[in-house]
Amino acid sequence: MPVDTAKKKVNRVNTQTTKMALANTDETTRTERARAKQGIDAPTAVLVGATGGLGHALARLLAAEGFRIVLAARREQNAAVVTDRSDGSAIYLRADVTDPASLQELATAAFEHLGRIDAVVNLAGISPRKPLEDYTTADVDALMAVNVKGPIYLTQAFLPRLLKQSGGAVVVHLGGAMDGRVALPFMSAYAATRGALASYVQGANRELAGTDVVLSFFGPVPSNTESESPYFDMWRKMGVALCEPDVVAREILATIRQRRRAHVMGGGLLKMLTLANAVSPSIADAIGLRRFGKLIKEHSPR
Template identity: 75%
Template sequence: MSGMNRSGGASGAPTAVLIGVTGGFGHALARLLANEGFRLVLAARSENDAAALTGRKDGSAIYVRADVSDPASLEKLAAKSFDHLGRIDAVVNLAGISPRKAIDEYTPADIDSLLSVNVKGPIFATQAFLPGMLKQAGGSVIVHLGGAMDGRVGLPMMSAYAATRGALAGYVQASNRELAGTDVSLSFFGPAPANTESESAFFDMWRKAGVSLVEPEQVAREILTTIRTRRPLHVMGGGMLRMMSAVNAVSPTIADAIGLRRLGKLVTQHHPR
């Protein structure tokens, strides 16, 4: 596996920890990695069964309850993961929430939840797993899922949410500069709009914007690519979304002119009320 230690854990198989595995992409990723021979630790707040999530009953995966917003919970998860796997090639943090509301509709509770899950969660998860990963030989990666595009594109009806994704993008970038010269890196993964229940209210909007929805299995395959290549930024969504992300990073005004303004209008028009 390019960019990843081929020796994997004690059994020689590659290893991964998936946090927030019961969300829209978690089942697809758990099954894909299991089929690729990964030994897994699966985690989320709710009770679940590893065999049901992976489709395998060979003991190659275990399930641990954990809350991404609770640092003590994540410390326990990290300890159990290293104990079970021996070494960890990848941690994938799938946890995230994305309420889409007008500026004045975001409540204090909304903002607290966004900060707890989308900002504090990735920081706590990184802090829990990083010390053990730094002690390992060979490369490893911590992948954090952000929103569509690169985390720096702010759209209407997503102001508070966009602030958390921008914070995550900055955290990943700063951490990678700090970790330069080590065998551990972080990745910001921007999934494409996907055919999931949480995105269903916006299917028509993405169609009008000319963005094709992808299946969760495709997102899972690209997360696997990020694990294998340890790519620090992986933006899905086809050429249009990648182009707008890149242009927006240089000039938001130009990005508006070539498509973000129209996308923003579509977001506003399709705001659920």
């Protein structure tokens, strides 16, 4: 077959594949909206720790796409911003990711309200930036409680019912920027928790093979949110563009629909560092991680 003819054939196949993917996405959206009109058959999601800018953006998007939502957080006033504007599609339930009993109660109440659950999204997390010697016992305990124990307790609370229901579900845990294995300087203890989460999700999926339940590690990019605002200048100096929360929310929705086991946002420098670190950490250091360390140190509270 001539080379030009082969190229044209490949291009036609690629075009057809793209059209099929878009058609499948459109069909998924139409199906979800049709289910939404039927009330109880609408797609459902539980958002945990969804009280910040990203959580609000995700809740708005899911509501617009026909989801019925449970927002779970420690403080109701933060969730009220979303529930008050949801036209009845979202309710608030109190929950604390560091308290296993609280999460068991959340799971029971969420299933009672929603009937079935298609997605659980864990947005809770803390990320102190400090030199090695400045991490206190309280810092380390809090990091482990929220970033490591919390996802495990949350998964355990929902998993038995998710396995019993028909149709399966996805549990999405938000990790840090990149793949959870790139450890930035002056964020060492935090990086340890994200690496632990990535490994937990990977191991859990191997254990759940053959079921309809998937755990997902979602690595967002730095976002234009209030919680990240102290570090806007730092990211700018690093050459990392901030992403709007609505964009991150759409990526999370795609992860829910496609039930991805892992999805890491970011291109350019962040992608290069992630790939380089997987091959050789020293290469990642030379490309930019050492420079990142100096900038993080400048913007870290002492």
